[in-house]
Amino acid sequence: MAECVFILAAFTAPIEIGTDKMEMLWMFPVIAAIAMVYKATKMRVLFTKKYLIESLVLFLTISGFMILAIIVLNLLSWLITS
């Protein structure tokens, strides 16, 4: 019972998240969820292995483009401000 109360209490206050570079890692769970849901709705028949591979490929593709966008935007900001 006490554990349940502690678990519920964890949802009543935000966790500590800073503003450094490592906080960009929070984008990966969202990307994984988007990739998994998209592939689950897109595939005609859901074979486990094929589904996991296709979800992983989509996850890596989106992550790759996000990282590329981060690099390009940082480069632009550095060029403008320097």
Next chain:
Amino acid sequence: MTANANNRSPAEQGMWLATVGLAAWMVPGAGHFIIRERKRGIVLFCVITALFTMGLYIGSIGVVNWESGRIWFYAQILCSPAVGIIGNFTKSGGYDVYGHPSEIGQIYTGIAGLLNLLCILNAVYMAYCGRGEMIGYEEEQESNG
């Protein structure tokens, strides 16, 4: 399962599609589950619920607030009508919600809701095409044989 999609009257078909859509909104993945796309339904339920719960854990339940974050609330409520109950708890503003965790929490819960909208539309479309009845049957035969 009720009668095949081809044998239903337009009124029955409309009711069936509405039932699938409503079930998909009530519980993420339930729409797929009732059209016999069970594996798909379970995957969607786990992923969407995990994303939404993670958003609440990161930003606190205060991220669901239909007074201070109305636009986000419209996206969040697509996840399930149960989000309205959370909104009712938090409308007094008694829960801490601030800064970066609030943004991330809102993004997570909002995206979970929008992903569920995709699932609702997909479930209704599959029910309209009668796909669950055909492909679900094939899958069952495959797993049994």
